[in-house]
Amino acid sequence: MLIDSLKQYFFIDSDQTSGQSEASFQLSILRILIALTISIFFISELHSLFIHGELFFFEMNSLYLCALFTLLYFSQNHSQTTASLFVLSLVLVSGVMLLTNPEKESEKYALIALYSIPLITRLLFSFKASLVVMVLNFVPFYLVTTQWLNSLPANESSSFYFQLLTFMTLNIGLPLAVSQIIHSLENHSTRMRALYRKLNENYLLYEEFFENTGTPTLLCDQRGVLIKANQLAKKLLGQKHHSTFSGTRMGDWLSPLNNESKLFWQSNKAECTLKHNTDMHIQVRRASLTNHGHYILHLDNMTEFRAIQQQLENTQQTNSRLAHFDLLTLLPNHLNFCRQVNIKINEQEHHLTGAMFIIRISQFKLLNKQYGKDNANKIILNFSKALQNKLSDQAIVGRLRGVKFACFVPLNQTHLIQKNLSALIQSLLPAQLMLDGRRLNMDYQLGISYYHTDGKTAEELLEHCEMALEYSTSTDKFSFYNHNLESKLVREHNLSLKLSAAIKHKKIDIWLQPQVNASGEVRSFEALARWKNEGVFVSPMVFIKLAEDLGMLPLLAENLVRELVDTLSVWHQEHIKTPIALNLAGQELMNDAFFALLMTLIADNPWLSNMLELEITETSSVMTHPLIHKRLRSLSQYGYAIAIDDFGTGQASLGQLVDIPANILKIDRRFVSPLPQDQRHVDIVKSTIQLANSLNMQVVAEGIETKEQATLLIALGCHTLQGYYYSKPSPLSDWTANGHEKAKQHRMVY
Incomplete structure (x- = not known):
């Protein structure tokens, strides 16, 4: 205990490397030197008291000892002052001993003390202060040496050399050597402080990296003893107190899975669970050695991943079923x-014959609209069950999409005949289905192809069934694939591509056919679309139907209307009062942009009401749509003349006369051609004609080819006549050539 207290008192901050180490070092040296001086003078005090018995020296030693103890006491708070006073006291004591004590031995001790002051000064102060004291010591050295040389015999020079050696060693040699040692120690200390700062910075950087890896990270030794963990790792492992973590082993926190080695932390990757929570799965990844x-380990919480993986495994069968x-x-x-189907074909390739057919429920859109989506799904479900019940185990049935079902049925030789196959398929299809106690009559369309003859794979057979289905109708529901049908589809496809380009590039021409009155004078024209493909005219019935299937009728009608309006604008300026009628199929009026174009044209050109007539093809199925009737009423209110074309051949003819605000009625050529026989x-x-007159409508008869037909129609009261008997259609350019010369001949029709 006493020794520890003395060490703490004399060896101050012996391990300290901070900026206060130099002051602590000087304070420690000061205390040691004062204590050593006290010891020397205390021994001298005892010697003078018991041996010499000189009271004067006893009193002087006692006084100096008191001064030394005082300096030792004040050394803690006034180290620099104490050091100065201590050095000054040594000088004074040495001087007093040198001047007052005539003994040679005392004089030597005084000189040794005096020559030691540069060393003490270097230890307590700076090198410069030590140099100053060295220089000052030359004065007593000179005085003492001169005195000795004068008092000694000429042959006794040993005392002089001893004096010189002592002076050089104590006054010069030792202070310089100690200065060099202290200088080296200071340089070393400076380098050590720099290294310490750098080491501390690197340590802080390492700490920051370790703490902010973004993943829970551990540091352990090869035995699995944990050395360090970042906050994420501590949180993941559930470690709350540092004392409960440091020095523990990996096995205290984690348990390996899947028969992993007990030294799982040495593996590159290991699956574990928490000891205190086996539901939490942890993946341990060794980053580096x-x-x-030591091992650096990254921990990944795989609990959610495991749960998702388990969920995926549990639903794998369900997903597989949904995929197939x-x-x-x-x-x-x-x-x-x-x-x-392909598996069945490959198993029985040499002796299998069969038929592939696609079934489409014809009226399903109507059923969906009438009964709702849920009940429509019940119809599909009931149909599939009824179909499967009637098919043999050898047949394969599937649902393609929507209301299309595909069947592959093995056939015998009897059913290879189309008539017999049709009868077989007809017997398989349920004629009626039950829906909530109601019986629904079912109607189907089918496309059929034969295995071997029409295809070798299921994909090829289905493709040919789709082609055949395109040509099934409400009257001919069973359509068989043949190569001519495929060629026809290819031709129609190529023709549709050319037609699409022709419409986009405005290559469809306008021809005009005159409509005359009873006296044969031109009253108006009907605009007819003509298309010449590779030098050959394509029938309007063909390319108009193709344009309708392509959805390009609105664009075609827009091109024709704009060209007609440009021509009619010139006619209006030239006072040519001959109207032109343009035929519309209904799809155009369903198009918002085309309807807006018609409204804009007549709003900007009110005179169009007398020059442009709109003929509505009454055979179009969309003519029964309420939106068509609404838009035709709007066009009529804006001034357009509305004509019903092909009257008597289409959808609800008499009803159309009520719903459509028409003022012109055209009699179809099918009623005119048998006349007059x-x-x-x-x-x-x-x-x-009588009906039209009663409704105050004008009548136009078309398809007139003989004089007898014309005479009879005039006699029956027909207002306007049209047909080859009067004039065949001719290009619009014929009527606009030479400054519209031909059209001007009919400018005053009215």
Whole structure:
């Protein structure tokens, strides 16, 4: 205890490397030197008291000892002052001993003390202060040496050399050597402080990296003893107190899975669970092996991943079923159906014959609208069940999409005949289905192809069934694939591509056919679309139907209307009062942009009401749509003349006269061509003219090819006549050539 207190008192901050180390070092040296001086003078005090018995020296020693103890006491708070006073006291004591004590031995001790002051000064102060004291010591050295040389005999020079050696060693040699040692120690200390700062910075950087790796990270040795962990790792492991973590082992926190080695932390990757929570899965990844033989481990919480993985495994069968079967009917979907059919074909390739057919429920859109989506799904489900019940185990049935079902049925020789196959398929299809106690009559369309003859794979057979289905109708529901049909589809496809380009580049021409009155004067024209493909005219019935299928009728009609309006604008300026009628199929009026164009044109050119007539093809199915009737009423209110074309051949003819605000009625050529021989057609035309007159509508008869037909129609009261008998259609350019010369001949029709 006493020794520790003395060490703490004399060896101050012996391990300290901070900026206060130099002051602590000087304070420690000061205390040691004062204590040593006290010891020397205390021994001298005892010697003078008991041996010499001189009271004067006893009193002087006692006084100096008191001064030394005082300096030792004040050394803590006034170290620099104490050091100065201590050095000054040594000088004074040495001087007093040198001047007052005539003994040679005392004089030597005084000189040794005096020559030691530069060393003490270097230890307590700076090198410069030590140099100053060295220089000052030359004065007593000179005085003492001169005195000795004068008093000694000439042959006794040993005392002089001893004096010189002592002076050089104590006054010069030792202070310089100690200065060099202190200088080296200071340089070393400076370098050590720099290294310490750098080491501290690197340590802080390492700490920051370790703490902010973004993942829970551990540091352990090869035995699995944990050395360090960042906050994420501590949080993941559930470690709350540092004392409960440091020095523990990996096995205290984690348990390996899947028969992993007990030394799982030495593996590159290991799956574990927490000891205190086995539901939490942890993946341990070894990042690297450090130079110290330690392992850096990254921890990943795999609990959610494990849960998702388990969920995926649990739903794998369900996903597989959804990927291969229709969700509603549980029938094979397109890919699975083709796979099953191809397997059957490959198993029995040499002796298998069969038929592939696609069934489409014809009236399903109407059923969907009438009964709702849920009940429509019930119809599909009931149909699939009824179909499967009637098919043999050898047949394969699947749902393609929507209301299309595909069947592959093995055939015998009897059913290779189309008539017998049609009867077989007809017997398989349920004629009626039950829906909530109601019986629904079912109607179908089918496309059929034969295995071997029409294709070798399920995909090829289905493709040919789709082609055949395109040509099934409400009257001819069973359509068989043949190569001519495929060629026809290819031709129509190529023709549709050319037609699309022709419409986009405005290559469809306008031809005009005159409409005359009873006296044969031109009253108006009908604009007819003509298309010449590779030098050959394509029938309007063909390319108009193609344009309708392509959805390009609105664009075609827009091109024709704009060209007609440009021509009519010139005619209006030239006072040519001959109107032109343009035929519309209904799809154009359903188009918002085309309807807006018609409204804009007549708003900007009010005179168009007398020059442009709109003929509505009454055979178009969309003519029954309420939106068509609404828009035709708007066009009529804006001034357009509305004509019903092909009257008597289309959708609800008499009803159309009520719903459509028409003022012109056109009698179709099918009623005109049998005239005048067929009396029934005469009566039909007569009644139609009378109906139009009663509704205050004008009548136009088209398709007139003979004089007898023209004479009869005039006699029946027909207002306007049209046909080859009067004039064939001719290009619009014929009527606009030479400054519209031909059209000007009819400028004053009215």
